[in-house]
Amino acid sequence: MNEEGYCIFIVEDDPWYGQVLEYHLNLNPDYHIRRYESGKELLQNMHVRPDLITLDFSLPDMKGDEIFRKIKEIHPDIPVIVISSQEDISMAVKLLKMGVSDYLLKDDNTKDLLWNSIIRIRENQNLKKEVDTLKEELGQRFEFQNSIIGNSPAIQKVFNLIEKAVKTNITVSISGETGTGKELVAKAIHYNSSRRKNKFVAVNMGAIPNELIESELFGHEKGAFTGAITRKIGKFEQADGGTIFLDEIAELDLNNQTKLLRVLQEREITRVGGANKVKLDVRVIVATHQDLAEKVKKNEFREDLFYRILGLPISLPPLRDRGNDVMILAKFFLEAFARENNLHALTLNAAAKQKILKYNFPGNVRELKAVMELGAVLSDGKEISEEDITFSSVSNDKLFSVENKTLKEYTRDIIKYHLKKNNRDVMATAKQLDIGKSTIYNLLKDDEASEES
Numbered sequence: 237m238n239e240e241g242y243c244i245f246i247v248e249d250d251p252w253y254g255q256v257l258e259y260h261l262n263l264n265p266d267y268h269i270r271r272y273e274s275g276k277e278l279l280q281n282m283h284v285r286p287d288l289i290t291l292d293f294s295l296p297d298m299k300g301d302e303i304f305r306k307i308k309e310i311h312p313d314i315p316v317i318v319i320s321s322q323e324d325i326s327m328a329v330k331l332l333k334m335g336v337s338d339y340l341l342k343d344d345n346t347k348d349l350l351w352n353s354i355i356r357i358r359e360n361q362n363l364k365k366e367v368d369t370l371k372e373e374l375g376q377r378f379e380f381q382n383s384i385i386g387n388s389p390a391i392q393k394v395f396n397l398i399e400k401a402v403k404t405n406i407t408v409s410i411s412g413e414t415g416t417g418k419e420l421v422a423k424a425i426h427y428n429s430s431r432r433k434n435k436f437v438a439v440n441m442g443a444i445p446n447e448l449i450e451s452e453l454f455g456h457e458k459g460a461f462t463g464a465i466t467r468k469i470g471k472f473e474q475a476d477g478g479t480i481f482l483d484e485i486a487e488l489d490l491n492n493q494t495k496l497l498r499v500l501q502e503r504e505i506t507r508v509g510g511a512n513k514v515k516l517d518v519r520v521i522v523a524t525h526q527d528l529a530e531k532v533k534k535n536e537f538r539e540d541l542f543y544r545i546l547g548l549p550i551s552l553p554p555l556r557d558r559g560n561d562v563m564i565l566a567k568f569f570l571e572a573f574a575r576e577n578n579l580h581a582l583t584l585n586a587a588a589k590q591k592i593l594k595y596n597f598p599g600n601v602r603e604l605k606a607v608m609e610l611g612a613v614l615s616d617g618k619e620i621s622e623e624d625i626t627f628s629s630v631s632n633d634k635l636f637s638v639e640n641k642t643l644k645e646y647t648r649d650i651i652k653y654h655l656k657k658n659n660r661d662v663m664a665t666a667k668q669l670d671i672g673k674s675t676i677y678n679l680l681k682d683d684e685a686s687e688e689s
């Protein structure tokens with residue numbers, strides 16, 4: 237239904253009969269009627285996209301079946317009621333088979349039959365609309381549940397928040413360790429929102445030097461500074477109508493924080509070196525792996541900007557808190573890798589599964605993906621064994637891994653990890669860990685003794 241109401245085209249070459257129908261249908265204030273007297277006139281006005289058409293079968297320039305075919309080509313979903321002055325059963329059957337919504341004979345009852353027919357068609361249209369909306373909602377749910385994998389209560393919570401986020405333009409702040417899927421969630425929000433047809437523009441604040449951020453975000457005019465040889469459209473302008481994803485927002489220095497705050501408040505930008513303000517309609521999603529509130533306390537992040545970008549906070553749990561999602565994701569990545577590389581389906585043997593379940597994945601889902609892909613390459617092509625699973629992340633992996641260790645063993649691991657990082661400098665390590673040097677020497681002595689024995 238357009239904003240004028242329910243728009244009905246009456247196509248009838250007999251002006252008197254056309255008027256009778258128009259008068260009758262106008263009794264419903266919701267109906268907005270337009271009248272045409274030939275097939276040509278009707279087709280010229282199809283851009284108006286009526287909600288329904290009543291079509292006299294015997295128009296001077298075209299027969300009803302021919303016009304109906306043309307209507308279908310332009311807008312296949314518009315219901316058409318054919319009104320004929322002669323009873324022609326075989327033509328009626330033919331038209332109904334072609335998809336005409338109703339076939340009425342011109343007689344004393346036509347007005348009332350038409351009235352009822354339209355009511356019935358409208359009911360069907362409303363029902364169809366409802367089904368379409370439901371399907372779309374369901375489709376959306378499936379869409380992001382197909383790309384963001386997981387069943388754990390922790391990730392279900394995130395799904396719920398994504399569903400809330402897509403319904404409005406509220407700013408979303410996503411927090412979570414590296415590799416937990418922050419960008420994936422931001423994309424899911426954009427592509428499931430009404431902005432999906434416009435751009436999703438991602439900017440990593442940590443990857444741009446502070447002095448270039450302003451021009452990167454807001455653009456610059458030609459000659460704005462040395463090196464600005466042409467006008468440049470910034471990321472905010474590129475995202476007009478769509479979504480900008482500001483990753484690593486905590487990396488912004490205070491000066492750029494002030495500039496960003498102004499833009500978010502005024503919803504307009506000025507290109508560097510430009511005089512004009514450009515109004516924008518951009519949805520903002522920010523992400524960080526840092527504790528922003530903590531940064532506010534330390535005066536490293538503006539409190540007003542913090543509140544401006546907080547919007548709907550979505551906190552992504554680390555992979556180690558997602559229970560069996562690790563196994564679901566592992567299988568998902570293996571299947572995807574096999575599919576992309578035309579390999580046979582690969583499985584994990586029991587020991588490999590155990591090894592994965594015990595590990596704490598400091599690099600989260602990104603690391604798991606890499607581990608599974610490497611495992612697939614190292615395997616015999618059918619089954620991935622324990623040896624094919626290698627953890628090479630930066631890593632304090634052993635340090636935090638969930639193994640059956642005693643406190644003493646953990647302490648030993650922590651000290652050895654820092655010793656290695658400090659090039660075996662005992663003094664520095666002792667200072668860093670706030671322990672006595674003797675603790676470290678004793679540990680080294682124990683280790684040597686156990687190696688000798």
Ligand SMILES: Nc1ncnc2c1ncn2[C@@H]1O[C@H](COP(=O)(O)OP(=O)(O)OP(=O)(O)O)[C@@H](O)[C@H]1O
Pocket residue numbers: 383384385386412413414415416417418419420421483525565601602605
């Ligand atoms: N739940 C998930 N299901 C499927 N793939 C995922 C999931 N979470 C993350 N990934 C994949 O893991 C990788 C890392 O995700 P993403 O880049 O979104 O993480 P991030 O939190 O933004 O990382 P960073 O903090 O380093 O920017 C991507 O390849 C992403 O597709």
